[in-house]
Amino acid sequence: MFDEIMGKFEGSPSQQAVIRLLLERGFSVNDEGRVVSGGIEIPNTQVAREIDVDRRVVDSTTKAILADADLRRIFQNISQIPSLMDLAPVLDLSVLTVAVDDAEAVGIVATVTGMIADAGITIRQTVSEDPEFTDEPRLHLVTDEPIPGDLLNEIRDLGFVRRIELS
Secondary structure (H helix, E strand, O other), rough: OOHHHOOOOOOOHHHHHHHHHHHHOOOOOOOOOOOOOEEEEEOHHHHHHOOOOOOHHHHHHHHHHHHHHHHHHHOOOOOOOOOOOOOOHHOEEEEEEEEEOOOOOOHHHHHHHHHHHHHOEEHHHHHHOOOOOOOOOEEEEOOOOOOOOHHHHHHHHOEEEEEEEOO
């Protein structure tokens, strides 16, 4: 899906940057072509400044989204979820990020979360990036306590794991 969306803006890297930002942040486009988060409008100049493009690029991208039935359906229904990942250090939580070889493989989330739960560690939040909407999807797990080294080694040694990161 991500490749299909980006393909619709193949000739414009600047518009692709706008699309990427909207998807990463979970920003919607309302009927007036304004970028919104819930009911809060985000000025196109702010969107443009964030990704270093002209405001007119944001305008043309949102118009293109509204003119395409498939894009309109996606960008009028996308939403964001609050993430504990940035708050983890403040709340004394741990974050494990798992990158895998094939993000579309079955059982990745179940296997990793099961191992953590079996160790008696509470998972506060799980965010699994969708392989349809990002180039390198990862699984992020926010836990109440640090994951012990032996469990980290077991997770790292799973056949589908490419790398793990702690923060």
